[in-house]
Amino acid sequence: MSKLQPVRGTHDLYGDDMRRHRHVVEVARDIASRYMFEEIIPPIFEFTDVFARSMGETSDVVSKEMYSMTDKGGENITLRPELTAGLCRAVISEGMAQNAPLKFFSHGPVFRYERPQKGRQRQFHQIDVEIIGVESPVADVESISLGARILDALGIFRRCTLEINTLGDMESRKNYRGALVKYFTSHKDQLSEDSLKRLEKNPMRILDSKDEGDKRLVASAPDFSEYLNEPSKDFFAKVKDGLTAVNIPFKINTRLVRGLDYYCHTAFEFITSDLGAQGTVMGGGRYDGLIESLGGPKLAGIGWGAGIERLAMLLEYVPMMARPVAIVPVSENEQAFAATLADDLRRAGIAVDMGYSGNVGKRMKRAGDRNARFAVIIGGDEIKSGQAQVRNMDSGEEKKIAFNQLQHFLK
Structure with missing residues (x-):
């Protein structure tokens, strides 16, 4: 194959x-x-x-x-x-x-x-x-x-x-059509095969011809403005x-x-x-x-x-995708909680990216590759305290944000 x-x-x-x-x-x-x-x-x-x-x-x-x-x-x-x-x-x-x-x-x-x-x-x-x-x-x-x-x-x-x-x-076009037929008929021996067919059915299309010989004839053809x-x-x-x-x-x-x-x-x-x-x-x-x-x-x-x-x-620039928020569960144990949080944020109108596997290091690298604005890091301690660890991916600054305040903070 x-x-x-x-x-x-x-x-x-x-x-x-x-x-x-x-x-x-x-x-x-x-x-x-x-x-x-x-x-x-x-x-x-x-x-x-x-x-x-x-x-x-x-x-x-x-x-x-x-x-x-x-x-x-x-x-x-x-x-x-x-x-x-x-x-x-x-x-x-x-x-x-x-x-x-x-x-x-x-x-x-x-x-x-x-x-x-x-x-x-x-x-x-x-x-x-x-x-x-x-x-x-x-x-x-x-x-x-x-x-x-x-x-x-x-x-x-x-x-x-x-x-x-x-x-x-219509009257102007009829008059101009007659002038074109008369002009191109007098130069039939120089017209391309396609334009010979157009001469019989639709002479104005000769003016659109891409044939170089036709173009030379068109340059001296009657001007439409004279027949308006x-x-x-x-x-x-x-x-x-x-x-x-x-x-x-x-x-x-x-x-x-x-x-x-x-x-x-x-x-x-x-x-x-x-x-x-x-x-x-x-x-x-x-x-x-x-x-x-x-x-x-x-x-x-x-x-x-x-x-x-x-x-x-x-276009002078490439429109970029919206910069997402990356959700980073520390381990498999936090995956379900992270998925629920991601769904809540998306329904609130926030673009969210969450990898499907990998340790924290790999997930943070993915966040950087995706040009994330923030990384929301969720481990067992964060779930217990009710506060996520949020990293600003541009400045590197980290702070604790309560889960019920995340939507407001991330918007």
């Missing part, structure tokens, strides 16, 4: 990595709650059609990167490659539309068959926020603001740049004014696009140079036609997703 290893593109979360991961989620959840976002956790797998319809069958994610399978009941299912589609499906299937506007916070694992590298795995984790049922640019500003405040609380915001763009309304109608310009102006009002600096990137028809108006990314090629730490935009395309009512939407692993890599 070969040596067991994690599947390529997956990793075990433990130790410092787990503490970083948990810190990102807890900070994001806390700040999202201040904005009154409700936490929701959709299933890890959905019917494949949910993602094919929401992300587009010509997208790289759907055509190349999804983990799809036929289950034993003959259903085509897919491990989710992102969270938005599942949340929008939930709005429809759970009848939530009648309660709009809706504000959701979510997090969890997602799956894409990509080439593993720094900041990119085949199973990774995201935090995600969505505002559903609000057509006003106020929602765009709030969504971006929430992302900025989370990054700031994590100590990351100052190392990020917010890039924004407008995709306009007045309502689209006005919407974008309000977003920019709103971001300025809450002191969030931004940079306009006219090549920042989303290819599917239901995407509109605002698109944005927070990027950093601290992660090399994987510079996007948070990205999203407005998708006013998505829920309708999935068979639901006409509901506006805007949201974003952020990779937890990438955010964790950018």
